[in-house]
Amino acid sequence: MALKAEHPSIGLLACALERAKLRTIDLAELIGAAEAQIGEGAAPRKAELYQTWIAFNADHRLLHFAYFNLSIALRAAGDLVASINALQEALRLDPSFTSARINLGRAYEDAGQVAEAVRQWRALVDGSSQVTPELVAHRVMALEHIGRVLEPTERLDLAEEALRAAVELRPEKTEAAQHWIALRQRQCKWPALQPSERASRKQMIAAMSPISLAAFSDDPMFQLARANRYSRTFVGRPEGGPLGPPAAKRKLGFGKRLKVGYVSSDLREHAVGFALAEVFELHDKSAFEIFAYYCGEPRAHDRTQERIKSQVDRWQDIGSLSDLQAARRIMEDEIDVLVDVNGYTKHARTKIFAYRPAPVIVNWCGYPGTMGSPYHQYLIADDKIIPPECELFYSERVLRLPCNQPLDRKRRIDPATPTRADVGLPEGAFVYASFNGMQKVTPASFARWMAILADVPNSVLWLLSGDGGANERLKEAAARGGVAAERLVFARKAPNPQHLARIVLADLFLDTMPYGAHSTAADALTMGLPIMTIAGKSFASRFCASVVSAAGLPDLVCQTSDEYVRRAIEFGRNPSSLARYRERLRSGRELSALRDVPALTKRLEGLFWQMQSEAERGVLPTPDLTNLDVYFEIGAELDLETIETLDWPAYRELYADRLKAWDRHEPIAPDRRFWRDGGRSDASVAAAA
Numbered sequence: 001m002a003l004k005a006e007h008p009s010i011g012l013l014a015c016a017l018e019r020a021k022l023r024t025i026d027l028a029e030l031i032g033a034a035e036a037q038i039g040e041g042a043a044p045r046k047a048e049l050y051q052t053w054i055a056f057n058a059d060h061r062l063l064h065f066a067y068f069n070l071s072i073a074l075r076a077a078g079d080l081v082a083s084i085n086a087l088q089e090a091l092r093l094d095p096s097f098t099s100a101r102i103n104l105g106r107a108y109e110d111a112g113q114v115a116e117a118v119r120q121w122r123a124l125v126d127g128s129s130q131v132t133p134e135l136v137a138h139r140v141m142a143l144e145h146i147g148r149v150l151e152p153t154e155r156l157d158l159a160e161e162a163l164r165a166a167v168e169l170r171p172e173k174t175e176a177a178q179h180w181i182a183l184r185q186r187q188c189k190w191p192a193l194q195p196s197e198r199a200s201r202k203q204m205i206a207a208m209s210p211i212s213l214a215a216f217s218d219d220p221m222f223q224l225a226r227a228n229r230y231s232r233t234f235v236g237r238p239e240g241g242p243l244g245p246p247a248a249k250r251k252l253g254f255g256k257r258l259k260v261g262y263v264s265s266d267l268r269e270h271a272v273g274f275a276l277a278e279v280f281e282l283h284d285k286s287a288f289e290i291f292a293y294y295c296g297e298p299r300a301h302d303r304t305q306e307r308i309k310s311q312v313d314r315w316q317d318i319g320s321l322s323d324l325q326a327a328r329r330i331m332e333d334e335i336d337v338l339v340d341v342n343g344y345t346k347h348a349r350t351k352i353f354a355y356r357p358a359p360v361i362v363n364w365c366g367y368p369g370t371m372g373s374p375y376h377q378y379l380i381a382d383d384k385i386i387p388p389e390c391e392l393f394y395s396e397r398v399l400r401l402p403c404n405q406p407l408d409r410k411r412r413i414d415p416a417t418p419t420r421a422d423v424g425l426p427e428g429a430f431v432y433a434s435f436n437g438m439q440k441v442t443p444a445s446f447a448r449w450m451a452i453l454a455d456v457p458n459s460v461l462w463l464l465s466g467d468g469g470a471n472e473r474l475k476e477a478a479a480r481g482g483v484a485a486e487r488l489v490f491a492r493k494a495p496n497p498q499h500l501a502r503i504v505l506a507d508l509f510l511d512t513m514p515y516g517a518h519s520t521a522a523d524a525l526t527m528g529l530p531i532m533t534i535a536g537k538s539f540a541s542r543f544c545a546s547v548v549s550a551a552g553l554p555d556l557v558c559q560t561s562d563e564y565v566r567r568a569i570e571f572g573r574n575p576s577s578l579a580r581y582r583e584r585l586r587s588g589r590e591l592s593a594l595r596d597v598p599a600l601t602k603r604l605e606g607l608f609w610q611m612q613s614e615a616e617r618g619v620l621p622t623p624d625l626t627n628l629d630v631y632f633e634i635g636a637e638l639d640l641e642t643i644e645t646l647d648w649p650a651y652r653e654l655y656a657d658r659l660k661a662w663d664r665h666e667p668i669a670p671d672r673r674f675w676r677d678g679g680r681s682d683a684s685v686a687a688a689a
Contacts, residue, residue, distance in 0.1 A: 027066060047077055071087045080110060096127070098124055101123065114149050121142035121145050124139065146159070147159040147160070147176065154468070163179050163180035182211075188474055206229070214514065217640035218536040220393035229632050243328065260338075261293055262339045265297075266345075268302055272519075276341070290311075293330065314333070338358035338362065342367065344369075368543055376395070377621050381404050393538070401607075405522050405546065406597060423491060432459060433507075435523075436464070442514070442641075446474065448513075449510060451565050453483045461510075462490075464493070475488055500527055503524055508532060522547055525594060530578055532571075537644075551593075552588045561645070624672065627671045638654070656674050
């Protein structure tokens with residue numbers, strides 16, 4: 001192997017290689033010499049060192065450890081096949097070597113051999129009855145890997161089984177429970193939470209991801225507290241501390257453009273990609289330099305992504321970069337305003353923001369809630385989603401657009417509108433529809449729908465087809481509630497243009513609660529389908545009310561569940577009464593705030609300049625994280641599923657009473673939320689509109 005003489009570790013390597021041949025270097029020294037290899041070509045040098053030692057120490061009692069370390073070096077050098085061979089040899093020497101079994105499964109997964117990966121991890125789980133902290137930790141890790149890789153293969157039953165086993169082994173570890181709960185929500189397996197002797201209800205609630213919690217409970221106070229806990233435990237502090245915040249550059253004179261960066265895994269054929277495509281086109285390129293940092297699937301390359309690429313000043317795929325490397329890239333680009341378009345959603349790279357690679361960090365468009373982090377300074381919404389009196393539920397400073405839902409007015413719609421018969425709908429029926437994901441369908445939402453169907457005999461409910469037996473589960477639930485299963489019709493998944501074309505076959509869209517329709521609502525309204533929704537308390541439960549109002553139908557926003565059910569029944573019994581709403585959507589389509597994307601973009605740019613101005617003046621907001629551990633502990637003990645039935649005074653009283661009890665035991669510092677003057681006064685939050 002040819003080596004550069006100037007490399008500082010070359011002498012050490014040459015000496016270690018010679019001693020390995022002479023069998024005069026023990027394994028600990030060998031590992032030290034290998035770890036000293038840094039810089040370009042380090043991985044091949046490490047591999048050569050381990051291979052040499054193995055060749056001359058075939059009878060060593062720790063030979064399996066050498067093979068294990070060799071596999072890591074080979075993997076780093078890009079030789080996956082040789083890495084697999086080394087791990088197999090380590091396991092041949094010691095079949096109980098659980099670390100090697102974990103890594104062998106990961107290697108097979110990366111080679112595209114998911115079934116073999118699962119077989120390796122299953123062998124670890126089933127292979128030993130011993131109970132030691134290390135073995136339990138490795139079993140949990142193997143079970144989590146099984147659940148993770150089986151979910152995309154639609155083996156949801158086996159994925160759920162593995163994750164539940166991990167929960168029972170280590171209930172204090174939240175990762176397995178988080179994914180287990182999300183799987184149950186996606187499959188409409190109710191109740192979503194199933195406590196056991198080892199895993200309490202409080203532990204399961206504490207394990208929920210912020211996005212799952214938004215679909216579980218309409219409790220904005222607990223959502224903030226959970227987001228903060230999630231930020232601290234799952235994202236954590238960046239290694240080595242933050243890179244910034246760097247000093248903001250003053251934009252003096254003409255020709256100085258504000259640098260705005262968008263970080264997202266969804267700049268493709270995805271609801272977020274559809275929403276932002278036209279915004280990118282409308283950005284004033286003379287005043288703004290737009291950077292897109294893409295962290296999603298590397299092989300997307302679809303029409304929407306190509307369109308976005310053509311409209312930004314710089315597109316950078318950061319998927320292969322570490323969080324630190326990505327943060328450094330953003331900092332080197334001297335971004336002024338960095339927009340987090342993922343929040344706590346799938347494929348999010350939240351730790352990038354923890355490094356503070358830009359002076360201004362904004363939460364917008366991709367996530368329906370607060371980040372509860374110390375580094376997201378702003379959140380963009382509108383006054384329907386977050387009325388001023390509700391800002392206490394958000395750690396960021398809230399800034400507002402006319403309507404928070406951007407959309408693409410150039411979306412392609414299939415010109416061939418199907419008939420009802422084509423999609424399995426009865427011709428003469430009143431068709432209620434809900435095209436939200438199954439994870440948003442709660443027992444309470446479903447019960448409301450069944451009450452509506454029961455009172456409108458000649459009606460059906462049209463839903464998007466679900467996964468893992470969700471369709472059959474909902475049919476069975478309908479039958480138990482006295483509604484014939486065939487009155488539930490499930491729409492097959494279809495390309496977006498075809499889906500948009502079939503929306504017009506429905507009569508009325510029934511929104512879910514507490515996580516309502518977002519881009520789905522914009523699609524329905526664009527196609528002329530009226531929507532009934534309930535304005536709840538949280539971001540996710542108020543978003544659809546914002547979209548419906550922006551489309552010109554604010555009178556279809558209900559304040560209570562009873563109103564929602566009553567009015568949906570009235571429309572079903574008197575279908576002609578919907579004609580005026582359809583006409584309003586048709587005649588006001590291009591004049592509505594929902595479709596005024598130029599106004600939204602212009603206002604968005606004004607907000608970016610406002611943030612830049614505040615950065616230059618040194619008055620950037622500091623996220624308010626006061627007392628969130630207290631609110632978390634209180635919220636985790638509540639009956640979160642019933643909170644949507646509470647009005648605002650009852651909701652405030654629920655927390656205020658528990659805060660007073662907490663304060664008697666352990667005094668609480670004053671905050672701007674439910675707790676004023678340490679809880680020793682009667683001051684309270686104004687009722688939200």
